[in-house]
Amino acid sequence: MIQRIQTIFLILVIVIGYVNLWQDPVYAWFTANDHSNSNVLMFWHSYSGVVTDANTMYTPDLLTAFFTVVMMISGLATVFLFRNRRLQLKAAWLTLVFSILLVGVLYLRYFLMSWAHENYTGQFGIHLIWPHFLILYAALSVYYIRKDERLVRSMDRIR
Numbered sequence: 001m002i003q004r005i006q007t008i009f010l011i012l013v014i015v016i017g018y019v020n021l022w023q024d025p026v027y028a029w030f031t032a033n034d035h036s037n038s039n040v041l042m043f044w045h046s047y048s049g050v051v052t053d054a055n056t057m058y059t060p061d062l063l064t065a066f067f068t069v070v071m072m073i074s075g076l077a078t079v080f081l082f083r084n085r086r087l088q089l090k091a092a093w094l095t096l097v098f099s100i101l102l103v104g105v106l107y108l109r110y111f112l113m114s115w116a117h118e119n120y121t122g123q124f125g126i127h128l129i130w131p132h133f134l135i136l137y138a139a140l141s142v143y144y145i146r147k148d149e150r151l152v153r154s155m156d157r158i159r
Contacts, residue, residue, distance in 0.1 A: 006144040071098035
């Protein structure tokens with residue numbers, strides 16, 4: 001059914017992905033050791049929360065935006081596959097894999113940036129917490145879909 005607990009977790013995945021995508025989180029800020037300039041990793045160039053000056057360079061990260069959109073579409077498709085639980089379970093696994101890939105790409109971009117520019121000191125932003133919740137909620141949806149499938153199979157055995 002569509003009103004199960006896994007639907008709530010999948011809707012939370014979609015909502016957090018949407019917030020992550022359109023609130024344009026800055027997840028890494030690199031400042032040069034001599035404080036001459038800085039570099040910001042983000043989804044788009046349109047971040048307005050930081051005062052722009054000539055010494056700040058914004059680097060768009062479209063790969064994380066791509067993984068976020070694919071994960072949101074996969075989560076939305078998973079919600080409406082409730083009639084076929086096996087297919088829903090596979091789609092939920094796909095959502096979980098894409099959310100793990102999203103976090104992996106975020107960390108990879110951060111470490112590649114820090115290794116490429118040795119004169120920069122980097123720090124993670126608070127917004128990096130949200131993609132970890134995506135993994136948690138996608139994993140919980142997989143768990144509850146599997147639990148429903150086991151319950152239905154046990155009822156079939158009783159009949």
